[in-house]
Amino acid sequence: MFALVDCNNFYASCEKLFRPDLADTPVVVLSNNDGCVVARSKEAKKLGIKMGVPVFQVRDVLHKQGVVAFSSNYALYADMSQRVMSTLENLAPRVEVYSIDEAFLDLTGINYSLSLTEFGLQVRRIVHKHTGINVCVGIAPTKTLAKLANHAAKTWHKTGGVVDLTCTERQRKLLALLPVGEVWGIGGKLTKRLQQLGIDTALQLADAEPEFIRQHFSVVVERTVRELRGESCLALEQLAPTKKQIISSRAFGDRITDKQQMQEAISEYVSRACKKLRQEQQHAQYLTVFLRTSPFSDTDAPYSASKSIALDTPSSDTRVFLAKAMQLLEALWVNGYRYAKAGVMLADFYDPGVYQPSLFDTPPVQKDTDKKLMQLMDTLNSKHSKTLWFASQGTKQEWSMKRELLSPAYTTDWQQLPVVK
Missing domain, CATH: 3.30.1490.100 (DNA polymerase, Y-family, little finger domain)
Structure with a gap:
């Protein structure tokens, strides 16, 4: 059993965390050189501001709607991510850090002490208490289903931010509601090819024969089909693979x-x-x-x-x-x-x-x-x-990327710690 814990609007949430005056204000975070919108608060999303849109195209909208923009503060986001992940590691027996704002948890044995939904709600409370960051939790017997459960937890607020897909009937109800493009690992090109075969929903993909999918696509897509059926094919990876x-x-x-x-x-x-x-x-x-x-x-x-x-x-x-x-x-x-x-x-x-030099090399000793x-x-x-x-x-580095709207390094620089008056 897996849980996928995903931070809500992570970059924007990190910016709001130390600016309580912006609690209900639409916020966007910009890419390198303040070029494009790469993160949006829920208020900014309601205004119709699209992900990846160039800033010059929406500058008038930002001004008229009172949207506050920030340059990307990578040091802040990395530090807050580390705090969230450290909190999760104290709540579950094993944790796989999947990205800066996502982690898979191994829930083996958790249901012996409390229900999985209660555990998910507990995760939300503790992470928010320790870090101030809101998270949603998707629970399922496979990673792919956990991803979809997390998507549902974010989309439907009545779930309370936690969706448990342990039940097969609930799995099929959710899969029937979601387009096939929402499935983890199914990109735009694969979506078009699947639609040509009459597969439009996640449930239709789950009901497809794995051997048929493998013949027409690959073993990776076949694995996705098996995961949608509740057969765990992707194990938890506690150690990140070595970079190439x-x-x-x-x-x-x-x-x-x-x-x-x-x-x-x-x-x-x-x-x-x-x-x-x-x-x-x-x-x-x-x-x-x-x-x-x-x-x-x-x-x-x-x-x-x-x-x-x-x-x-x-x-x-x-x-x-x-x-x-x-x-x-x-x-x-x-x-x-x-x-x-x-x-x-x-x-x-x-x-x-462990490097093996050739017979005639005299490698320098470090x-x-x-x-x-x-x-x-x-x-x-x-x-x-x-x-x-x-x-x-150099010292001035006048060539460095523009970050004219950069927030302080609240958590990594003594000189920029927030001051409470």
């Missing part, structure tokens, strides 16, 4: 025409990527640097290029990758272009100490002091944002 690659990239707040600024940007991206690499407890051997002008501009000349290099020995030392990245940038840079975006990618991962230096940087920067950084990252 790490990409660090951002669109610039202003176009870059100066090589020094591009060096700062690439240095910043390399530092972020290497920090993530060390968090994964991995070493990487392959580095790619890429940059491009805007493909949407009618005035900027088009240019897009990338170059890669393989290290002699896998590493997680930021300094090693910085040196290689500057070599690649030197080969990529062309004067006269207005660059809109750049980034780096790390790939070809190895566990520390000094213990080098490892300690990287650990020290990560520790200090985690506790106090950007305490230590490399000079090549």
